[in-house]
Amino acid sequence: MSSRQSILAAVKRSQPGKANEPIIPAALSEPFADAVSNFCTVLTGIGGRVTPVYESDNLQQIISDAFNGTTDILSVSEHVSFQTLNTTAAENPQGLSELEIALMDAQFGVAENGAVWLTEAQYKVRALPFICSHLAVILHIKNIVSTMQDAYQRIGDAAYGFGLFIAGPSKTADIEQSLVLGAHGPKTMTIFLMH
Amino acid sequence: MGTHLADVHIACMGIEKLIPKRDHLGVFLRLLARSATGQPVTTYNSHFSKPLPGREIHIVFVDNGRSIQLGREDFRNSLKCIRCGTCMNTCPVYRRSGGHSYRYALSGPIGSILAPNLDMKKYADLPFASTLCGSCTNVCPVKIDIHDQLYKWRQEIVKQGYGTTSKTVAMKGVAFVLGSPVLYRFAGKMARWVMRVAPGLAANKMNPWYKQREMPAPPKDSFGEWYAKNRKKS
Helix, strand or coil, X not given: CCHHHHHHHHHHHCCCCCCCCCCCCHHHHCCCXXXXXXXXXXXXXXXXXXXXXXXXXXXXXXXXXXXXCCCCCEECCCCCCCECCCHHHHHCHHHHCCCCEEEEECCEEECCCCEEEEEHHHHCCCCHHHHCCEEEEEEEHHHEECCHHHHHHHHCCCCCCEEEEECCCXXXXXXXXXXXXXXXXXXXXXXXXXX | CHHHHCCEEEEEEEHHXXXXXXXXXXXXXXXXXXXXXXXXXXXXXXXXXXXXCCCEEXXXXXXXXXXXXXXXCCCHHHHHCCCCCHHHHHCHHHHHHCHHHHCCCCCXXXXXXXXXXXXXXXXXXXXXXXXXXXXXXXXXXXXXXXXXXXXXXHHHHHHCCCXXXXXXXXHHHHHXXXXXXXXXXXXXXXXXXXXXXXXXXXXXXXXXXXXXXXXCCCCCCCHHHHHXXXXXXX
């Protein structure tokens, strides 16, 4: 008997009987009165930055200004172009280890926890949102949902190879309970919030 | 990040970690970070569904006693654990003793109810190292009755013969003395007298209680005697 069969047989023997599919109480997914401001408050609280961008603004200029005027930004965003991702880097993401700033679009944001959802369609290279020192993300306010329940409903049955919720910069407080921003990923995360 | 740079990604997971639908994940993502570090959600929540072309993802489902625990009605509930660690952070024993004192990968209150399932003899002492204060049960986000299970493990361990002999003898002796008021009063008198005339009989290395402490000064009367005297006065 393979280990898979023996485990399945053991689980079957110990089955406690059937249970109904759990229903998530509606109270857990009550929408926020002002989801956008809640999103900004929570994200700022967990170390993220939010820069509002209005229709009349020059997006490229605002992004560049947010990083001390540099244009040395790797962009895979559909909204604005800086440096482009070349095929060598895409195939060999180890080569991106010195990358300072990466810019990408988010599909949507979640107001309850400040997280944004992205898939390969947005970051192109799976390692990109982790390997850069500073992460810049473009999000439109119309794409902010209230709760995680809304988020998974919005994802629905979408097909993706690798999808990701990111909530703020990487951080740890493992040592002496002292919080350090920038641990196993970017040191900062900036959301450019399009109005 | 490492998972995206390596050619082969191997992930191990306990068989109890399967949930019915992706929709339900929202609830668990909330519970985990809130109970673990107080964050609204974990910074990165990666959703793997396919490896990149030419690369591999392998998932290893680990049983390691879980199917046995599933069959133990009293302890099955412990399989709900999402490893947030909040029972440890609140536990007065864990906070003083630390993780290594549990001698098992999982420490704290949850470790004490999972470890005996794997090896009841080796981890027989863990469920006894608790004050049963119930703080762990109180904070558990998935509502595991941890302190009740600690109490049930004690009974199971003694029933299976993994209790220590010294404890069994001591408990039987205590039960015998406490069962007779006459014997109890006599034993109290004897103890107070011995501690007065020969303190070395109690204050020595054979007495585990004496190892880190001084013995208290023996009182003149038992509480019962003292109360009977003082009640008349007022």
